[in-house]
Amino acid sequence: MPLLSVSDLRTHFHTRNGIVRAVDGVSFSVKRGEILGLVGESGSGKSVTCLSLLGLLPSPPAKIESGTATFDGQNLLGLTEAQLRKIRGRRISMIFQDPMTALNPYLTIGDQLSEPLRIHENTPRREALKRAADMLSSVGINEPDRRLRQYPHEFSGGMRQRVMIAMALITKPELLIADEPTTALDVTVQAQILDLIKSLQRELNLTVIFITHDLGVVANLCDRVVVLYAGRIAEEATAKELFHNPQHPYTRALQRSIPALQPKGQVLHTIPGLPPDLTKPLSGCAFAERCEFAADACRTGGAPALLAISPSHAHACQRAHAGEI
């Protein structure tokens, strides 16, 4: 049984300019001990999906229109704020993108790191600090006792992200949601953080949802990948399948626009146009307007269904399913 299964999640934002369908019918599941990648460009709904699960979106304007998210038998979307607070930070933790702004500059690292223990487990201060020091050293920070007394500005970007990871993991959660945790970091530090997440996942049998726009990171880290486009799932497959046998034209186009995968000097493939305006009704496939293979049938009807081509691979392109491309 999967640890988390999300089904038909729809999160819409009711704004003055209309209803933005940020997440529009997303279903996926994560098994225990698995690293799932959520990939997509800005505005594709990756972050909103995860924030919806944790009830972290301000409402209004956000409204979860439909869907269920079953986490270990409980529907997260139907919980009260008080019930959610017991799960957030204890059983499900989240790491945010920007370590520069996610820490409180007025509190010492020790205070911030021990806070989840003090709140969720009523751990006495001294013991909480001791566990915080252990956690700091397990994310690779030297001299943890001295570091606990320091403030965030005394840490570099990579160190702050390690603190964020330590803070997320200190309560030994079952599920870790990491929202672009390495985007703001250098490649060398990114490599360290990815290694750290991987080794913690192995040691603690942690389940991870890793949100990113970097397909290279996905290939290295994730077991399975969900590709989002305009709030819908375009393709879902194991990381290997996705790279060696991409089916959806969007996934293929993305791969062709990555400089590292193309011969040097060759003009990079670009996807013409822009992602659709999510306030306007979409008919047919959301990618049809930018797709080189789009036929008339792609632009009509409802959203194309996400159909499996093998137990580990599904996509939502009608033409690829019909064997036309």
Place this chain on the structure above:
Amino acid sequence: MPAPILELRDVCTHFPLSGGLLHRLSNQVVKAVDGVSLQLRSGEVLGLVGESGCGKSTLARSILQLAPVTSGQVLLEGRRLDNASSAELTSARLRLQMVFQDPFASLNPRLTVYATLAEVLKVHQICATTDIPNRVAELLRLVGLPENLMGKYPHEFSGGQRQRIAIARALAPNPRVLIADEPVSALDVSIQAQIINLLSDLVKRLNLGLIFISHDLSVVKHISDRIAVMYLGKIVEEGPAISVIDSPIHPYTQALISAIPSHLTSDSNKRDRIRLAGDPPSPINPPTGCAFHPRCAFVQDRCKTQKPTPEPHADRQVSCLRHAEF
């Protein structure tokens, strides 16, 4: 070989640290750029890579004289910029333009595209007042934007389109050299590709010299003819793009390249990976000898005391005492 259009000779940009209540100058200096020599020719793309804090952006600012050059020379078309008068600088900067990282911050939100571009043309009297509308339209065509958008404001554009506007603004005074500081880092992959294609195309069409600063090695490899790798204010390796990326010599370059998450992973690849421990050291108290030695996998005793200098190695320059062994 034609003469370089832009040349740096042993450029240093040191910032004195002031501290304490009275802002007394302490003896400490931050050596943000420390003895950089580079050459750039017309029609050539020089990629500048390194971790954050290594001095890439300060180097760019030093070339434009936006940061004070402490010693060394910056020559644009053979004329020195580092001791130029402000009038000389103003005219030199027309030939030397910059594109910044964040197109959301570098455009004035209160000016339409037309006003943004016309301002440059007016202030520097690039063309006759009556010609301005034509020239603005021409600039927009050059960067692949439809002319009918010129009445719009920056917020009405996507990130990629804004970066095109920023590039058009940089091209307005007909520069010979463009410095692009992380021009695609704030953009999505599919949009990145458009801007990279645009810049490569402009370099060819206008015979520009381009310094392309990025921390993304795969992007730099794709666009650059030559690559310079920077570490703590110094260039540690410089040479043709393909050979620097495919067969790096300096241990830092090797580590940097092996840290790129590869898209097509093979297990053999993973095992060879060099992991750099820790963060780059502070430029206030750089390590003695080779600045990279505390993180280097091939360190020897002499690396801790002896400072390496750039030495020719096959088709490139490498600053490593042990370069001949790699």
